[in-house]
Amino acid sequence: MRRKIYLWKKADIYKIKEDLESFGNTFRNIGKRDIESLWQALKDAIQNTIDKRVPSKMTQGRHTHPWINTTIRRKINRKQKAHKKARKTKKKRDVDSYKRLQQEVQYEVRQANKKYMEDVSTDYKENSKKFWSFIKSKGQEWTGVAPLKNKMGFLQSDNKSKAEILNEQFQSVFTKENLNNCPNKGNSPYQTMSDIKINCKGVTKLLKNQNIHKATGPDSIPSFILKSAADQLAPILTDIFQTSIDTGEVPQDWRDANIVPLFKKDERHLASNYRPVSLTSITCKILEHIVHSNIMDHFDKNKILTNAQHGFRKKRSCESQLIVTIHEIASKLEKGSQVDIILLDFAKAFDKVPHQRLLHKLEYYGVNAKTKNWIKSFLQNRQQRVIIEGAASEQAPVLSGVPQGTVLGPLLFLTYINDMPEMVKSSETKLFADDSLLFRTINNQADSVLLQNDLTSLQDWEDKWQMSFNAKKCQVIRITPKNRPPLPTTYKLHGHTLDTVDASKYLGVTISNNLTWDRHIDNTIGKGNKTLGFIRRNLKDCTKPVKSAAYTSMVRPTMEYASSVWDPTNRKKIENLEKVQKRAARFVFNNYTDRTPGCVTKMVESLKWEKLEERRKYNRLCMLYKIKNGLIDIDSHQYIQANDSRTRGKDRLYQERTSSEAFGNSFFPKTIRDWNQLPANTTPANTVEGFRSALKAHPDSN
Numbered sequence: 001m002r003r004k005i006y007l008w009k010k011a012d013i014y015k016i017k018e019d020l021e022s023f024g025n026t027f028r029n030i031g032k033r034d035i036e037s038l039w040q041a042l043k044d045a046i047q048n049t050i051d052k053r054v055p056s057k058m059t060q061g062r063h064t065h066p067w068i069n070t071t072i073r074r075k076i077n078r079k080q081k082a083h084k085k086a087r088k089t090k091k092k093r094d095v096d097s098y099k100r101l102q103q104e105v106q107y108e109v110r111q112a113n114k115k116y117m118e119d120v121s122t123d124y125k126e127n128s129k130k131f132w133s134f135i136k137s138k139g140q141e142w143t144g145v146a147p148l149k150n151k152m153g154f155l156q157s158d159n160k161s162k163a164e165i166l167n168e169q170f171q172s173v174f175t176k177e178n179l180n181n182c183p184n185k186g187n188s189p190y191q192t193m194s195d196i197k198i199n200c201k202g203v204t205k206l207l208k209n210q211n212i213h214k215a216t217g218p219d220s221i222p223s224f225i226l227k228s229a230a231d232q233l234a235p236i237l238t239d240i241f242q243t244s245i246d247t248g249e250v251p252q253d254w255r256d257a258n259i260v261p262l263f264k265k266d267e268r269h270l271a272s273n274y275r276p277v278s279l280t281s282i283t284c285k286i287l288e289h290i291v292h293s294n295i296m297d298h299f300d301k302n303k304i305l306t307n308a309q310h311g312f313r314k315k316r317s318c319e320s321q322l323i324v325t326i327h328e329i330a331s332k333l334e335k336g337s338q339v340d341i342i343l344l345d346f347a348k349a350f351d352k353v354p355h356q357r358l359l360h361k362l363e364y365y366g367v368n369a370k371t372k373n374w375i376k377s378f379l380q381n382r383q384q385r386v387i388i389e390g391a392a393s394e395q396a397p398v399l400s401g402v403p404q405g406t407v408l409g410p411l412l413f414l415t416y417i418n419d420m421p422e423m424v425k426s427s428e429t430k431l432f433a434d435d436s437l438l439f440r441t442i443n444n445q446a447d448s449v450l451l452q453n454d455l456t457s458l459q460d461w462e463d464k465w466q467m468s469f470n471a472k473k474c475q476v477i478r479i480t481p482k483n484r485p486p487l488p489t490t491y492k493l494h495g496h497t498l499d500t501v502d503a504s505k506y507l508g509v510t511i512s513n514n515l516t517w518d519r520h521i522d523n524t525i526g527k528g529n530k531t532l533g534f535i536r537r538n539l540k541d542c543t544k545p546v547k548s549a550a551y552t553s554m555v556r557p558t559m560e561y562a563s564s565v566w567d568p569t570n571r572k573k574i575e576n577l578e579k580v581q582k583r584a585a586r587f588v589f590n591n592y593t594d595r596t597p598g599c600v601t602k603m604v605e606s607l608k609w610e611k612l613e614e615r616r617k618y619n620r621l622c623m624l625y626k627i628k629n630g631l632i633d634i635d636s637h638q639y640i641q642a643n644d645s646r647t648r649g650k651d652r653l654y655q656e657r658t659s660s661e662a663f664g665n666s667f668f669p670k671t672i673r674d675w676n677q678l679p680a681n682t683t684p685a686n687t688v689e690g691f692r693s694a695l696k697a698h699p700d701s702n
Contacts, residue, residue, distance in 0.1 A: 003058070003059060003390065004056050004057075004058055004059075005056060005057060005058075005059050006050065006054045006055070006056045006222075007054065007055045007056060007057065008054065008212070008222075008224050010054070010055045011053055011054040011055075011224070011228075012053040012054075013228050013229075015049075015052075015053045016049050016050075016053045016054075016225065016228060016229055017228070017229050017231075017232050019045070019048075019049040019052070019053065020045065020046070020049060020229045020232040020233060020236075021232045023042075023045040023236075024232055024233075024235055024236050027041070027042070027236050027239070028239070033243065034247075034249070035240070035243055035244050035247060035249040035250070035251055036249075036251050036252070038239070038240050038243060039240060039251040039253065039254075040251075042233075042236055042237075042240065043219060043221065043253070046221055046225055047220070047221075049225075050222075050225065065113070065137070066116060066130075066133075066134065066137075067109075067112040067113050067115070067116035068109070068112065069112065071108075072105070072108050072109060072112060075101070075104065075105050075108065076105055078101055079098065079101040079102055079104075079105050082094070082097050082098040082101050083098050083102075085097075085098070086098040114541055116134075117539075117541045117542055118541070120134055120542070120546070121541075121542045121543040121545075121546045122543075129213065131546070135535075135538070135550070135554070138534070138538045144388065144389065145159075145162050145166070145261055145263070145274065145388050146263075146268035146269055147162070147269060148161075148162050148165045148166070148269055148270070148271050149165075149269050149270060149271070150165055155269060158391075159388040159389050159390070159391035160391040160392075160393075162388050162391075163385075163386040163387065163388045163391050163392060163393035164386075164393045164394070165271050166259075166261050166271050166274060166276075166386045166388075166393070167259070167384070167385065167386045167393035167394070167396050168271075169271035169272055169274070170259065170276045170351070170384070170386070170396075171396050171399075173347075173348040173351045173352065174351060174352070174398070174399040174400045174401065175351075175352045175353070175354050175399070175400035175401070175466050176399065176400075177354035177355065177356055177357065177400065177466060178466065179356060182356060182357060182360065183357065183360075183464050183465065184360070185360065185361065185364045185419075186364075188363070188364045188365070188366060190302050190304060190364075190365055190366035191302065191366055192366050192367075192368050193294065193295070193297075193298035193366050193367055193368050193371070194294075194298075194368070195245075195368060195370055195371075196245050196290065196291065196294045196370070196371060197242075198238050198241045198242040198245065198290060199238070200234050200235055200238040202290065203234045203237050203238050203241065203286065203290075204230050204231060204234040206286045206289055206290075207226050207227060207230035207233060207234055207237075207286065208227060208230045209227075210223040210226050210227040210282070211223060212224045212227055214282060215279050216279075216282065217253075217256075217257075217258065217279050217280045217281040217282055217284075218253060218256040218257065218258055218279070218280070218281065219253040219254075219256075219281045219283065221281070221282060221283055222282070223282050226282060226283065226286075237283065237286070241286075241287045241290065244287065244374065245287075245291075245370060245371070245374055246370060248370060248373030248374045248376070248377055249374075249377055250284075250374065250377040250378050252381070252383075253281055253284075254280070254281045254283070254284035254378070255377075255378065255380075255381055255382045255383065256280070256281075256382070256383050256384070256395075257278035257279060257280050257382065257383070257384040257385075257398075257403055257405075258278070258279040258280075258384075258385060258386075258387045258392075259276045259277065259278060259279070259384050259385065259386045259387065260276075260277045260278075260279060260387065260405075261274040261275070261276060261277075261386060261388070262274060262275050262276075262277055275404070276351070276384070276386075276404060277404050277405040278384065278403040278404055278405035278406060279387075279405060280403065280405065280406055285406065285407050288406060288407035288408045289407055291371065291374065291375070291408060292407050292408055292411055294371070295367060295371065295411060296314075296411065298366060298367070299365070302365075302366065304365050304366070304418070305414060305418055306418055306419075306420075306421050306422075306431070308421045308428075308429050308430055308431050309414060309417075309418070309431040309432070310324075310430075310431070310432050311410070311414065311431065311432040311433035311434075311435070312410040312411065312414060312433060313414075313633070314633070315631065315632050315633035316632070316633050318432060318507040318508065318562060319562045319564060319565065319623070320632055320633065320634055321430060321432050321507060322506075322507055322509055322562050322565045323564060323565055323623070323634065323667045323668075324430075324634060325430045325437065325506075326511075326515075326565055326666055326667070327639065327666050327667060327668055328428065329341070329439060329479060329515065330515060330660070330662045330663040330666040331663055331666075332441050333479060333480075333481060333515060333660055333662050333663060334658060334659065334660045334662075334663035336481050336484065337441045337442070337443055337481075338441070338442040338443070338478065338479065338480045338481075338484065338486060338487055339439055339440070339441055339442065339478075339479045339480075340439060340440060340442045340448070340451055340476060340477075340478055340479075340489065340491075341437060341438070341439040341476065341477040341478075341479065341511070342437070342438040342439065342451070342455060342474065342475070342476055342491060342498065343436075343437055343474060343475045343476075343477070343504055343506060344436035344437065344438060344458070344469055344474050345436075345469065345470045345473035345474050346434040346436070346467060346468065346469060346470070347468040347469065347470040348468070349413070349417075349433075349434035349467065350401055350402055350403075350404050350409065350413055350434070351400065351401035351404075352400055352401060352466070352467055352468060353400060353401050353402050353412070353413060353416050353467075354400050354465070354466045355376070355379050355380060355400060357416070357465055357466065358379075358402075358412060358415065358416050359372060359375070359376055361415055361416060361418070361419070362375065362412075362415060365415060365418075375408070375412070378408070379402070379412075381397075382397070382398035382403070383395045383396065383397060383398065384396055384398050402416075410433065413433065413434070414433070416465070417431070417434070417467070419461075420436070420458065420461055423454070423457040423458055423460065423461045424438065424454045424457060424458065425453075425454060425457070426440065426450040426451070426453065426454055427439060427440035427450065427451050427454040428440065432507055435506065435507060437506060438451070438454060438455060438458070440454070442478075442487055442489065443487075444487070445487070445489070448487070448489040448491075451489075451491065452491055452492070455491055455492075455493060459493060459494065469493060469494070471493040471494045471496040471498065472496065474493055474498050474499075475498060475499050475500070475501050475504050476491055476498050476499065476500045476501070477500075477501060477502075477503070477504055477511060477512075477513055478500060478513055479513055479514070479515050480513070480514075481660065482514070501513075503519050507562070508561060508562065509561075509562050509565060509566060510523055514662070515662040516661070516662065517566035517568060517573075518570075518573065520566050521566065521568055521573050521576070521577065524558070524559055524561075524577070525559075525576055525577060525579075525580060527558050528555050528558055528559045528577075528580040529580055529583070531554055531555045531558055532551070532555050532580060532583060532584055532587065534554075535547070535550045535551065535554060535555070535587070536587050540590075544588050544589070547587060547588040548588050548607055551581075551584040551587070551588065552609075555580070555584060556581070556612075559577060559580060559581075559612060560612070560615065560616065560619065563616045563619060563620075564616070564619055564620045564623045564667055564671070565667060567616045567617070567620060567665075567670070569665055574613050577612050577613070578611060578612055578613065580612075581604060581609060581611075581612055582600040582601075582603075582604065585600055585603035585604045585607060585609070586600060586603065588603070588607060589603050591603070617674060618695060620667065620670070620671045620674065621671060621674060621675060621678070621691075621695060622688065622691065622692060622695075623667075623671070624640075624667075624668075624671045624672070624675055625683075625685075625688065625691045626688060627639070627640065628640055631688065639668050640653055640654075640668070640672070641653065641654035642654065643655070643676075651680065651683040651684055652675075652676050653672045653675055653676060654672075655669070655672050655673060655676060656668075656669055656672075678695075678698070679694075679698050681694065682694040682695060682698060
């Protein structure tokens with residue numbers, strides 16, 4: 001399928017700006033001032049200047065490796081024709097001709113690949129996009145959507161059929177909201193947020209911050225134009241945005257979405273194992289940023305969002321959630337108590353949010369009428385279609401949910417589930433977006449009953465607000481001290497007895513029933529070796545700097561994810577983690593034969609790679625510094641206490657005595673011990689950068 005592509009590098013930027021400046025001078029004279037007319041006028045003006053000022057060409061639109069040039073492609077076509085002829089005639093002459101062409105093509109492809117890799121290695125710093133595009137093309141996610149089973153169970157492999165199957169699947173999970181039984185949260189205790197005023201200077205800044213490589217939405221307005229002509233477009237967009245907010249109307253283009261299906265896990269042939277990500281109007285996302293900022297400022301000012309929620313919030317992350325959660329569980333274990341954890345799994349959480357109930361909650365939390373009406377228009381009458389390699393499904397109405405891939409979607413979801421922890425009376429809840437965790441100390445059967453009661457309360461909340469837990473995927477982890485036999489209990493959700501497991505993942509970290517990290521570390525080592533194997537297979541002909549960059553960008557981050565939570569003390573585990581880095585050093589130097597003692601250590605040192613053990617300790621200390629100085633949204637007073645300055649110095653912290661290994665090796669006790677051993681001139685640093693520099697200046701303390 002041929003398609004038109006624009007050559008942005010050859011665009012006449014000066015003329016584009018001139019055209020849009022001229023349009024801006026006449027924009028206010030447009031007769032109709034409704035939002036659809038204003039938007040269509042701007043859209044037409046941008047498209048006209050693109051057609052006039054940006055060269056274009058037609059392309060086949062099918063994916064080929066970037067090193068396959070026209071000459072090679074023609075030879076491949078000749079080889080394929082020769083293969084058909086040889087199969088048909090079975091003559092020796094035709095078979096020999098085919099084999100000769102096959103060898104020639106294979107040789108030329110390999111040489112072209114080698115030349116391409118040399119070019120990538122040479123300019124990977126100047127043209128990093130080319131390098132990382134190549135890496136991505138070699139990854140498994142590049143395979144896209146596998147043949148999918150239709151309703152009859154037959155596999156469909158053409159892109160149009162796959163797009164239709166996925167669109168039907170994504171439609172099937174929408175919530176049909178019960179409007180006859182909408183809950184009422186009563187009178188709001190919160191003040192109403194101020195009206196949103198669009199500032200031209202702010203719009204200009206957002207336009208200039210656009211990433212020109214972002215995919216274009218259904219309106220076909222690229223970020224390249226928005227960024228290049230930011231000064232000319234900002235006054236026009238300010239007018240359009242303010243009109244949209246004041247009238248509570250959103251152009252249809254802003255409510256259309258092209259859906260990119262992303263594979264999650266399990267069987268690739270099932271449409272239910274893909275999740276939808278929306279490609280929406282880039283222009284609309286700019287206004288979403290403004291709306292998001294105003295609502296979040298209102299929420300922060302009035303402390304509306306629950307403290308249990310760490311997802312999509314400033315100064316909070318998966319790591320901050322894990323640090324607090326594991327500390328609280330380990331502290332209960334320190335007292336000799338059993339802790340039962342219930343990991344809750346929402347079914348299609350973002351897609352199921354009912355719109356009327358969401359709007360009611362926005363009003364309850366003080367979102368003003370204009371902003372609420374704008375969000376109502378933004379959510380309702382949405383349409384989506386699935387796109388797979390240029391093939392598109394039919395348009396389908398979006399009946400519920402907050403679109404994944406938009407700026408506002410995550411905040412709207414946080415708003416919707418914000419009151420969920422209020423239903424829990426006797427236990428504790430932790431949230432990271434839709435990843436929910438419920439836990440409680442269990443000393444007797446009565447405690448188990450209280451935890452079950454809280455679970456039942458969450459089920460009532462779920463029914464009331466038309467969300468849905470997937471009971472079959474919810475799990476129980478029973479954490480007990482070594483010297484205490486577990487108290488056997490069962491928990492039910494929707495009449496289904498939840499599975500009790502020895503270990504399970506929460507926010508990417510494997511939590512075991514003894515709260516040690518052996519299983520997680522083994523998984524981390526396996527993942528690191530797997531990624532290292534991937535780059536070894538695909539970058540074997542690259543230069544040392546490229547190989548080193550691939551390791552530090554792709555392997556090491558997987559080895560250090562949330563390491564402040566699970567940093568091991570067991571020497572064998574520490575050495576096993578270091579072995580991954582040593583294998584990477586051998587790969588960089590292409591030296592797999594030298595077995596002289598200390599040779600790999602010298603390789604690591606010459607690459608200036610710090611030991612992973614040192615990096616984990618360094619990261620823990622930096623995290624504690626951020627918490628202590630309010631740069632991470634964790635209540636430092638709850639976990640950190642100053643020590644007696646007369647005996648330990650004013651920057652020393654109170655070091656709690658511990659008896660259990662799990663609590664002693666959790667983040668706060670372990671890192672405070674390391675903190676108190678730092679030189680006195682290290683901890684008073686005024687900035688994170690200053691603290692990092694002070695740590696580097698004292699390598700012995702790190």
